[in-house]
Amino acid sequence: MKHELTLPIDETMVRELRVGDILYLTGQVFTARDEAHHRMLEAHENGESLPFDPSQMALFHCGPVVRKAGDSWEVIAAGPTTSIRMELFEDRFLETFRPPIVIGKGGMAERTQSALEKVGAVYTHYTGGAGALAAERIERVEAVHWLDELGMPEAAWIFAVRDFGPLLVTMDSTGGNLYKDLEPTIAENMKTILARIEG
Amino acid sequence: MDEVKVQSALVEAMRIAATQLPGDVVGALRAARERETSPLGAAQLDAILENVDVARDGSIPMCQDTGIQTFFVEAGTDSPFLGRVKGWIDRAVVEATAAIPLRPNTVDPFSGENPGDNTGRYMPFVNWEIVDGDEIRITVLPKGGGSENMSTVKMLPPGVGLKGIQRAVVEHVVSCQGKPCPPTIVGVGIGGGADIALKLGKKAILRDIGSAHPEPAIAAFERELLELINLSGVGPMGVGGATTSLAVHVEVAHRHPASLPLGILIQCWADRRARVRLLADGTTEVNR
Numbered sequence: 001m002k003h004e005l006t007l008p009i010d011e012t013m014v015r016e017l018r019v020g021d022i023l024y025l026t027g028q029v030f031t032a033r034d035e036a037h038h039r040m041l042e043a044h045e046n047g048e049s050l051p052f053d054p055s056q057m058a059l060f061h062c063g064p065v066v067r068k069a070g071d072s073w074e075v076i077a078a079g080p081t082t083s084i085r086m087e088l089f090e091d092r093f094l095e096t097f098r099p100p101i102v103i104g105k106g107g108m109a110e111r112t113q114s115a116l117e118k119v120g121a122v123y124t125h126y127t128g129g130a131g132a133l134a135a136e137r138i139e140r141v142e143a144v145h146w147l148d149e150l151g152m153p154e155a156a157w158i159f160a161v162r163d164f165g166p167l168l169v170t171m172d173s174t175g176g177n178l179y180k181d182l183e184p185t186i187a188e189n190m191k192t193i194l195a196r197i198e199g
Numbered sequence: 200m201d202e203v204k205v206q207s208a209l210v211e212a213m214r215i216a217a218t219q220l221p222g223d224v225v226g227a228l229r230a231a232r233e234r235e236t237s238p239l240g241a242a243q244l245d246a247i248l249e250n251v252d253v254a255r256d257g258s259i260p261m262c263q264d265t266g267i268q269t270f271f272v273e274a275g276t277d278s279p280f281l282g283r284v285k286g287w288i289d290r291a292v293v294e295a296t297a298a299i300p301l302r303p304n305t306v307d308p309f310s311g312e313n314p315g316d317n318t319g320r321y322m323p324f325v326n327w328e329i330v331d332g333d334e335i336r337i338t339v340l341p342k343g344g345g346s347e348n349m350s351t352v353k354m355l356p357p358g359v360g361l362k363g364i365q366r367a368v369v370e371h372v373v374s375c376q377g378k379p380c381p382p383t384i385v386g387v388g389i390g391g392g393a394d395i396a397l398k399l400g401k402k403a404i405l406r407d408i409g410s411a412h413p414e415p416a417i418a419a420f421e422r423e424l425l426e427l428i429n430l431s432g433v434g435p436m437g438v439g440g441a442t443t444s445l446a447v448h449v450e451v452a453h454r455h456p457a458s459l460p461l462g463i464l465i466q467c468w469a470d471r472r473a474r475v476r477l478l479a480d481g482t483t484e485v486n487r
Contacts, residue, residue: 020239022242062263063263063302064263065260065263065265065300065301065302067300076259076260076263076300077259077260077261077262077263077265077302078263079262079263079264082345082378105377105380105436106376106377106378106437107377107437125377125436125438127243127246127247127250127436128345128377128380128436128467129247129250129261129262129264129343129380129467129468129469130246130247130249130250130262131250131254131260131261131262131263131264132250132253132254132257132259132260132261132262133246133249133250133253134250135253135259136253136257151313153302166242166245166246168239168242168243168438170438178239178438178439179376179377179437182432182433182437182438182439185432185439186373186431186432186433189430189431189432190369190370190373190431192430193369193427193430193431194366194369196427196430197362197365197366197369197427198362
């Protein structure tokens, strides 16, 4: 089912989303790869307050190409990066900062799945490599944090987005997981393939 | 001889590669979209095709991973410019990184330092081939990290034969699932040695989609492999569907009797490439 959603969004609505739903988001997203995850968790442990509220935004696994244009920033390309790298700390991150929607590619594993169930969030898959399309749906860069410290791809960029998608829900808050659902079909198909090779 | 003109032609080729997907790849993606019966897979292909249009119309990179700039040079022995090509390529990469712009992707494995201009030790990498004639043909292949991470070499026992090769290729491609951004192009290098099999696999990726190997037995092997991979159901971006790969290209070298090297090179759907011809009189032609 297709949903056009506006952020911030409340937990009850997110808990109704299911694997296979396609989302288009309007509102704010923040980018975080490995380094920004570390930096934010470290800030939290040290009792520092964050310069933005992640619970009001979607979390985007992305290292964008951004260019300075006068006083502002222009996003050139901003597709998703491989999410599984963040699996090591994503559960802690979700439980601490509670962003309702995660955007990435390739899916994540058990720790993230249980955190999604706990906090009422979904993991969505954005088409890998669709960096130009993503940039087109980013209306502006609202802020950037830790740019000097982390560099362009690893900094936390706050984007205002409109109709950002298609985002395919592949892991939901009820334990639904598209990648797991596909496994038996692929395993069955592999038997056919191997029989054909041997035949 | 206008030095600047050659460098500009190389920058233009890198811009074309980063922003305009070659026609054979777009055609293959459209055909895959028409065939696709899984709505989820179809939605991924729609997003890819829309993204390709946005990139071309706006002259912006189609993917934020603008890759490692990899060059293949067919150098005619009678060209007067043999000694200068590497310098032109190096300077063009620096210029293209700022002008297009490209993401600075070269990192020193020891210090972690990124020079910021896509150069570094051995970078940009140039594959040289000496050919007859007086012209130089340069192909740029900006290779993204996500799909390169899924490339591999296997040293098979020769006893497994051609069936063993098919099995190893299909099992590997299926095990990659959505990680290399399918639908992919699979370059298969067989024989030679570990390094040669990988090199042949990468060279195979340069071929246009739809081109068959000139030897009928190898061409048939390519078709069978593609069909087998697409029976898997992994689909576009690994969300399920009819097209996991757009093409399988195979290149073969003779092997040692005790070895059966198999190089498997995976190229994401963004199969970006462009070519520059440098003629003996110093004129250049840029082809997509």
